[in-house]
Amino acid sequence: MHLDPFELHRPSSLEEALRLATAHAGGFDYLAGGTDLLPNYKMHLNLRPHLIALDAVAELRGRGLERLGAMERLADLERDTELARAYPGFADALAEVATPLVRASGTLGGNLLVETRCFFFNQSHFWRESLGYCLKAEGDRCHVVPQKERCYATFSGDLAPVLMALDAEAELAGPGGRRRVPLGAIYDAAGDGIRRHRLGPGEIVVAVHLPAAARARASAYLKLRVRPSFDFPELGAAAAAELDGGRVRSLAVAVGGLETYPRRFDELTAPLVGEHLSDDRLRAFSEAVMRAVRPVHNTFLAPDYRRKMTRVYVRRAVEKVRERSGAAA
Amino acid sequence: MGSALPPDGFTLLGGRIPYIEGPLKVTGRAEYTDDLQRPGMLVGRLLRSPWAHARIRSIDVSAARSLPGVYAVLTGERYPTPFGVLPITHDETAIAVGKVRYIGDILAAVAAQDEPTAERAIALIRVEVEPLAEHTDPKVGVTPVTDPIHDRGLNGSNVQKEVAQHFGDVDAAFARAAQTVRVRGSFAGVTHAFTEPMATIAEATPDGRLTVWSATQVPHYLHRALSEVLGLPMHRIRVIKPEVGGGFGGKSDPLPHEIACAALALETGRPVKVLFDREDVFLTNHGRHPTQNDLRVAADADGRLLAYDLSAVIDGGAWSSFGTVTTYYNGVLAMGPYRVPNFRYHGRRVYTNRPPSGAMRAHGGTNVRYTVEVALDELAEKVGIDPFELRRRNALPPHSTTVNQFRITSTSFLACLDAVRAASGWDAAFRQLPYGEGIGLGCGFYISGSNSPIHFTPKMPQSTVHLKVDMDGGIAVHSMQADIGQGSNTLLAAIVAEVVGVALERVHVIRVDSDVSPIDLGSYSSRVTFMMGNAARRAAEDLRTRLVRGASELLGYPPEQIRVGRERFEVAHRPDVSVTYLEALHRAMERTGALTAAGAYSSPPMGGSFKGARAGTAPAYSFAAYVARVRVDAETGEYRVGKMWAAFDCGRPLNRLAVEGQIEGSIHMGLGQLMGETLNYRGARLMNPSLLDYKIPMPAQMPEVECLLVGEDDPEGPFGAKEAGEGPLVATLPAVANALYDAVGVRFTDLPITPEKVVKGIELRQREGRPWKGE
Amino acid sequence: MSGLRALVRLTLNGHPVEVSCPDERVLLDLVREELHLTGTKRGCDLGTCGCCTVLLDGRPTLSCLTLARLADGRSLTTIEGLSPGTGLSPVQRAFVEHGATQCGFCTPGFIVAATALLGEHPHPTREEVVRGLSGNLCRCTGYAKIIEAVLAAAEGR
Ligand SMILES: Cc1cc2nc3c(=O)[nH]c(=O)nc-3n(C[C@H](O)[C@H](O)[C@H](O)COP(=O)(O)OP(=O)(O)OC[C@H]3O[C@@H](n4cnc5c(N)ncnc54)[C@H](O)[C@@H]3O)c2cc1C
Ligand code: SF4
Numbered sequence A: 001m002h003l004d005p006f007e008l009h010r011p012s013s014l015e016e017a018l019r020l021a022t023a024h025a026g027g028f029d030y031l032a033g034g035t036d037l038l039p040n041y042k043m044h045l046n047l048r049p050h051l052i053a054l055d056a057v058a059e060l061r062g063r064g065l066e067r068l069g070a071m072e073r074l075a076d077l078e079r080d081t082e083l084a085r086a087y088p089g090f091a092d093a094l095a096e097v098a099t100p101l102v103r104a105s106g107t108l109g110g111n112l113l114v115e116t117r118c119f120f121f122n123q124s125h126f127w128r129e130s131l132g133y134c135l136k137a138e139g140d141r142c143h144v145v146p147q148k149e150r151c152y153a154t155f156s157g158d159l160a161p162v163l164m165a166l167d168a169e170a171e172l173a174g175p176g177g178r179r180r181v182p183l184g185a186i187y188d189a190a191g192d193g194i195r196r197h198r199l200g201p202g203e204i205v206v207a208v209h210l211p212a213a214a215r216a217r218a219s220a221y222l223k224l225r226v227r228p229s230f231d232f233p234e235l236g237a238a239a240a241a242e243l244d245g246g247r248v249r250s251l252a253v254a255v256g257g258l259e260t261y262p263r264r265f266d267e268l269t270a271p272l273v274g275e276h277l278s279d280d281r282l283r284a285f286s287e288a289v290m291r292a293v294r295p296v297h298n299t300f301l302a303p304d305y306r307r308k309m310t311r312v313y314v315r316r317a318v319e320k321v322r323e324r325s326g327a328a329a
Numbered sequence B: 001m002g003s004a005l006p007p008d009g010f011t012l013l014g015g016r017i018p019y020i021e022g023p024l025k026v027t028g029r030a031e032y033t034d035d036l037q038r039p040g041m042l043v044g045r046l047l048r049s050p051w052a053h054a055r056i057r058s059i060d061v062s063a064a065r066s067l068p069g070v071y072a073v074l075t076g077e078r079y080p081t082p083f084g085v086l087p088i089t090h091d092e093t094a095i096a097v098g099k100v101r102y103i104g105d106i107l108a109a110v111a112a113q114d115e116p117t118a119e120r121a122i123a124l125i126r127v128e129v130e131p132l133a134e135h136t137d138p139k140v141g142v143t144p145v146t147d148p149i150h151d152r153g154l155n156g157s158n159v160q161k162e163v164a165q166h167f168g169d170v171d172a173a174f175a176r177a178a179q180t181v182r183v184r185g186s187f188a189g190v191t192h193a194f195t196e197p198m199a200t201i202a203e204a205t206p207d208g209r210l211t212v213w214s215a216t217q218v219p220h221y222l223h224r225a226l227s228e229v230l231g232l233p234m235h236r237i238r239v240i241k242p243e244v245g246g247g248f249g250g251k252s253d254p255l256p257h258e259i260a261c262a263a264l265a266l267e268t269g270r271p272v273k274v275l276f277d278r279e280d281v282f283l284t285n286h287g288r289h290p291t292q293n294d295l296r297v298a299a300d301a302d303g304r305l306l307a308y309d310l311s312a313v314i315d316g317g318a319w320s321s322f323g324t325v326t327t328y329y330n331g332v333l334a335m336g337p338y339r340v341p342n343f344r345y346h347g348r349r350v351y352t353n354r355p356p357s358g359a360m361r362a363h364g365g366t367n368v369r370y371t372v373e374v375a376l377d378e379l380a381e382k383v384g385i386d387p388f389e390l391r392r393r394n395a396l397p398p399h400s401t402t403v404n405q406f407r408i409t410s411t412s413f414l415a416c417l418d419a420v421r422a423a424s425g426w427d428a429a430f431r432q433l434p435y436g437e438g439i440g441l442g443c444g445f446y447i448s449g450s451n452s453p454i455h456f457t458p459k460m461p462q463s464t465v466h467l468k469v470d471m472d473g474g475i476a477v478h479s480m481q482a483d484i485g486q487g488s489n490t491l492l493a494a495i496v497a498e499v500v501g502v503a504l505e506r507v508h509v510i511r512v513d514s515d516v517s518p519i520d521l522g523s524y525s526s527r528v529t530f531m532m533g534n535a536a537r538r539a540a541e542d543l544r545t546r547l548v549r550g551a552s553e554l555l556g557y558p559p560e561q562i563r564v565g566r567e568r569f570e571v572a573h574r575p576d577v578s579v580t581y582l583e584a585l586h587r588a589m590e591r592t593g594a595l596t597a598a599g600a601y602s603s604p605p606m607g608g609s610f611k612g613a614r615a616g617t618a619p620a621y622s623f624a625a626y627v628a629r630v631r632v633d634a635e636t637g638e639y640r641v642g643k644m645w646a647a648f649d650c651g652r653p654l655n656r657l658a659v660e661g662q663i664e665g666s667i668h669m670g671l672g673q674l675m676g677e678t679l680n681y682r683g684a685r686l687m688n689p690s691l692l693d694y695k696i697p698m699p700a701q702m703p704e705v706e707c708l709l710v711g712e713d714d715p716e717g718p719f720g721a722k723e724a725g726e727g728p729l730v731a732t733l734p735a736v737a738n739a740l741y742d743a744v745g746v747r748f749t750d751l752p753i754t755p756e757k758v759v760k761g762i763e764l765r766q767r768e769g770r771p772w773k774g775e
Numbered sequence C: 001m002s003g004l005r006a007l008v009r010l011t012l013n014g015h016p017v018e019v020s021c022p023d024e025r026v027l028l029d030l031v032r033e034e035l036h037l038t039g040t041k042r043g044c045d046l047g048t049c050g051c052c053t054v055l056l057d058g059r060p061t062l063s064c065l066t067l068a069r070l071a072d073g074r075s076l077t078t079i080e081g082l083s084p085g086t087g088l089s090p091v092q093r094a095f096v097e098h099g100a101t102q103c104g105f106c107t108p109g110f111i112v113a114a115t116a117l118l119g120e121h122p123h124p125t126r127e128e129v130v131r132g133l134s135g136n137l138c139r140c141t142g143y144a145k146i147i148e149a150v151l152a153a154a155e156g157r
């Protein structure tokens, strides 16, 4: 399986990377660890003539409790005991990404922007051609939900839900300048699902920032998958909370692996603030999350089951947070 | 002949013998087919069919042929002779002729200077077809259909093989039965998923010869198929088997790409390599047949078995492959390890427009074993006795005959039951663990080598081993047995070293090469230890006789009084009088130069004389009793097998390291099929042709395995040994299923048992108002 | 577009080498096809088996998903570089003695990954070995003897 030819650029600064991006606008991809992009390239999915490697860009490195550079390797983040102490849910999620070998190369930025997945998309060129291409690559219709407007490929990154629950922000740099947005805002919840994010042309994720409030929260991440390694999430449930005794000072819950984008449920958690986090309330809340999500049949496990498990996994994630905060039910 | 070896005076056999090619494998120096290079080698590529079932109208290869860097483009007409692993069902061609029958069927083959050129050429081939009705449901395919997949289907249906057998009187037995049980099993297809993708290199030379290196388990069948299809006599073809990265049955058929690769070599005069990617491997399949079976069991009030009434519908995919054997095996392999006085079987294997099914580890025995063992668990419950007791009451005794005339010789089945019951703490656990935890028993029975060589009568040896020793004292061993990782090279060397009394490092097992290796039928049907082992023993004894004669001449004592020592030959009653191995060797060589010796094995006549009587006959059988402990998360349906106690009767284990390795690997493969592996089809389309979506278990999913090797010596096995390559798989699945029943009170008969099914099963039981274990 | 080439300088198993390499070439192809070191295996080409694992600056790396040019200036160790001359490293010896290699096709990847694991955790728990090797597939052994071998190598057994 060889890769089709492309031109590889290796800028050594952010500025140079953005210049290259402008020069090859519309015809390039950024390359971080390559563990998501290169398998997709080998399957001839949405190839571009230029790759801009980010590995030599120093501005994208660095890790501390407040800022995590986008080019930090997952394995290095995983090894960082200080991070794990501060954000146990983030540590949960890191340990669950892919495999140790993928984590040795894979980066934080790549994980946040991992391509969405679908049985009909993550296939060889031969396979897709023999069925007829779909909206997300070369085609004009969807094989999962038969129509021609929207793609339902599943967001399958493990880190976004927990970082979103921790109120992380993304630092972005583009040809038009820098900005900082809530992490969840880089995902295009209102879009057609074909493009998985709403970064501007050439925009780079520089870093993820975690506010002081995040360090006051306990957090947890639970992942449903068939095997304890390799498999992408069929459902990932993240929770972060600050509990005062049993009472909720803040609570955020986010899920991935179910829909086209990772999703936070502020409208469902808001009523719990100030309340005692009892088992009953928690059950009702998890039930409501389950009712809110709409997985489709494009991953290994059936959507029905993934929905049902959303209730269980969300509940257990929050329970774990409660446990980690030392609070009783 | 020298005197028989003292049974327990072994220096190697019965111990833990590290694999002799280990040092090459751990350093990356072992050579697999894709590691080989030939000067001027071209890249071979295949055009695969995007259609599941279609008549080929035309294939235009002109643009591909005229692309610079392309050396040959072949279509099916060039070598249209049909072939197949069984002589009675030749229904495959190297490249499709007239029709394509599954998505992935080979339409054309290209040889080009490099990979990009070959791929461009493939893309330039224009194919026009007339689509035909797609057949994907074997239950529909049993009746006449429009556009049957092959002309040879029964009465215009897609039935490739139908077997109807009846021994004794099943209806009468059911009429007098006190207890009956019925289990309908449903099994998704699974595949071997060995780590080394298939690869073949072929080279035709101006001396009129063709050499083929291929990742194959059965070099001899490949040799025959190449000869038949390419029209070259066998002696002009040389087949070499480099190291093989696992097979499990998936590399036992001669495969179309191997022949197509050779055809490209003949066409171009240049060496050509065809290397598969993972999707190619999945599409080539030949894995375990998707199967629906239905078993009714009749027993008396004490749980003594009276009859089995069994039927099966088996999804064969596009070709026959081993399917005729599969169809029989899915019935007759139910015939042990219990005495079943009446037996009826109706089996049908049906072609579908899916990648061909074939032989996979514990071929034909896995699915039927599951159904039998789950049914017996249920029967024990109905009768009100312990599952162990039920099995004890029904165990086949040693030296008996089954109702379908299998000759049972050695069996340590009762010893297996006793050992595993004690080791697993069964009596304190069964039905006594808290809800969600369970313990279960599953038993096994498998052939130790198919009695029937496929291509010739049993009069020709199924295994042959040649030895050659020259002055240096190294013993070269030649045999076409095919080590694919199971350790047969090591066993071969160890047997020779043991018998001749030399150090293991003196023995060199020569890579399989049809020019020098005498025929052995290779690695399938768990035959190698038994058959090759016997041949090796005989060859080594032949060699030892000559060495003893040399020693006798030097020492001045008659051969009967010479004993084999460690690298020496001694006078039996005067061990101080001896010669070294090399001295004896050099004396023995004086007349003939290098010594050569040969040994062969043919299985003895056995089996009945009715149609299909040979299927399932074997010179010996393995027996097993496994106990599994599971823990179920009743809310999510996720479960984990914590421990597996595996009592196995392989006769005398000759290499404990290898036997354990086979058991552990078999349990892994069995658990895969049980827990999540599945060839997931939508219609004719395989949805998961990748190692990401085909769920091979990971280390954290493996139970702790405790092997209990309790076999006694088999009378005909080499040094008392029987098989351990495939039999260890079959007990795995029902042991876990029965443990799941003990844990949550649900019978699972639809494999794989996914967490989703567990949750649904529990919900259904609860809806039916059947609480379990104080839940 | 035809393949652009650039010079790649590596320390390969301790020796400096220079190869000209197209931009789109992955390390696995460079190692196997260009440098003729075939110990590194191609099991899937997609990151899903671990057979192709090598060490880049001591870090285990899937060579099938790493562009060769990005290894420029770095130190690359393949299975061939783990043992001196014709000898065996402790991990390699343990794999042989414990029967941790059957067909052997997964073995180089496991040994490279295990070597890296032991570099980081010289005395790992069983649990750490199980986790650390969960990026490598083996279809033959059921992993039992592999885990045993790695633990034994760590204990110098
Ligand atoms: C076998 C296997 C299993 C996997 N399982 C999982 C899993 O369980 N969970 C999971 O989350 N992931 C999984 N992955 C996906 C992937 O490996 C990881 O998500 C990894 O973190 C991706 O990081 P990367 O640096 O390799 O990304 P790359 O492949 O380099 O990049 C991914 C995408 O992000 C873009 N990108 C990368 N960095 C930036 C940046 N800084 N700014 C802008 N764009 C950027 C790239 O252009 C590309 O489109 C798996 C991959 C494999 C091969
Ligand atoms: S959801 Fe539909 S459009 Fe999106 S990748 Fe799958 S098949 Fe294609």
Ligand code: FES
Pocket (backbone or CB within 6 Å): C041, C042, C043, C044, C045, C046, C047, C048, C049, C050, C051, C052, C053, C062, C063, C064, C065
């Ligand atoms: S070949 Fe690289 S992971 Fe399989």
Ligand code: FES
Pocket (backbone or CB within 6 Å): B195, B245, B246, B485, C100, C101, C102, C103, C104, C105, C106, C107, C137, C138, C139, C140, C141
């Ligand atoms: S030894 Fe064969 S795959 Fe591991």
